[in-house]
Amino acid sequence: MEILKDEVKMIAVDLYGRKISRLAFAINYENAEMYYQSVCDKILKFINSMHLSDHQILGVGFAMQALISPDKKTVIYGKILSCTGLSISVFTKYLPFPCSFVHDAESAAVSELWISPELEDAFYLSISKHLGAAIISKGMILAGKHGHSSTIEHINMQSDGALCYCGKHGCMETLCSLNALLNKNETLEDFFKYLRLEDSSYMIRWNHFLTNLAKAINMLHLIFDTDFILGGYLAPYLCESDLAFLHEKIHQMTPFDEPSDFLRISKMPKHNIAIGAALPYIQEFLEN
Numbered sequence: 001m002e003i004l005k006d007e008v009k010m011i012a013v014d015l016y017g018r019k020i021s022r023l024a025f026a027i028n029y030e031n032a033e034m035y036y037q038s039v040c041d042k043i044l045k046f047i048n049s050m051h052l053s054d055h056q057i058l059g060v061g062f063a064m065q066a067l068i069s070p071d072k073k074t075v076i077y078g079k080i081l082s083c084t085g086l087s088i089s090v091f092t093k094y095l096p097f098p099c100s101f102v103h104d105a106e107s108a109a110v111s112e113l114w115i116s117p118e119l120e121d122a123f124y125l126s127i128s129k130h131l132g133a134a135i136i137s138k139g140m141i142l143a144g145k146h147g148h149s150s151t152i153e154h155i156n157m158q159s160d161g162a163l164c165y166c167g168k169h170g171c172m173e174t175l176c177s178l179n180a181l182l183n184k185n186e187t188l189e190d191f192f193k194y195l196r197l198e199d200s201s202y203m204i205r206w207n208h209f210l211t212n213l214a215k216a217i218n219m220l221h222l223i224f225d226t227d228f229i230l231g232g233y234l235a236p237y238l239c240e241s242d243l244a245f246l247h248e249k250i251h252q253m254t255p256f257d258e259p260s261d262f263l264r265i266s267k268m269p270k271h272n273i274a275i276g277a278a279l280p281y282i283q284e285f286l287e288n
């Protein structure tokens with residue numbers, strides 16, 4: 001499951017992590033009984049539509065735009081959806097399956113690990129409406145002591161910058177998320193259509209965005225010298241010339257004369273967040 005402000009996406013995957021079925025529907029998130037009841041009702045109907053019995057469901061993962069407690073049962077920071085403190089019991093009371101929360105950037109990185117099992121270390125950037133990240137270390141997602149590892153989106157980049165949803169100004173989120181790139185009501189499709197037609201105003205906006213992204217990556221790359229995977233909703237639109245631009249900008253900023261080999265585009269840009277929420281149940285099942 002992927003819980004968004006105005007939409008819910010669900011996807012059922014088999015033991016290979018392949019899609020069996022998918023459903024997305026518009027619904028405004030509200031921290032209210034009615035909301036949880038109707039989402040769970042949809043889940044049960046979705047399962048019925050695939051003619052699966054309850055014992056075939058290993059679990060339901062809920063990817064949230066929020067930070068999650070290490071036991072995956074509580075939202076410890078949920079400013080985007082205003083759901084801090086939310087307990088998984090709001091869902092489990094209606095569903096006869098194990099349920100868990102997962103930070104959406106982490107589930108995207110889990111998907112990436114699934115499709116690239118050879119990945120040892122990497123910095124995964126989820127560039128969607130909001131910015132998120134996950135650090136992959138020794139083939140695992142780095143969890144951290146308090147559950148807020150890799151929350152790079154709130155690193156300050158501009159002291160007098162735009163207001164971030166966290167309440168501070170000039171966070172990386174305000175420069176490197178799709179909210180920063182796109183105008184209100186503008187879609188990624190539209191933006192890239194005009195950009196690839198080389199409309200000059202779009203090229204200026206894109207270069208500005210990539211320059212900020214290069215600054216952010218350079219900063220993170222100085223801390224963790226590893227491969228950077230560019231993921232999120234932006235990933236399917238990126239091309240090799242964008243990577244070359246980023247490498248060149250980083251090359252100008254960084255003190256080290258490094259080869260241009262540490263940036264790559266996510267191999268799994270589609271449905272990665274929802275699928276990544278399911279994969280830990282499959283991994284656990286296969287391991288045991």
Ligand SMILES: [Zn+2]
Nearest residue numbers: 154164166171
């Ligand atoms: Zn912030």
